[in-house]
Amino acid sequence: MTSLKAETTFDGGSTWHPATTKATGKYTFTTTVRNPRRDQAAKGVGLRISATDSQGNTVRQTLPAAYTLR
Secondary structure, eight states, X not given: XXXXXXXXXXXXXXXXXXXEEEEOSSSOEEEEOOOOOGGGOTTOEEEEEEEEOTTSOEEEEEEEEEEOOO
């Protein structure tokens, strides 16, 4: 994998916000999600990841409700 893009949603997928990503190894990345206040994410936090390898192949995975806030 040569690049990774992460996005978050707090409104069920109507809008997506970029999340910071950082390469931490040859094939690993970390992502930092800044959570809003609980009342601003009533539908939970969704996560969408897009990855591209060195040959230009891409994959996108979406978790519409990856977790909820307490």
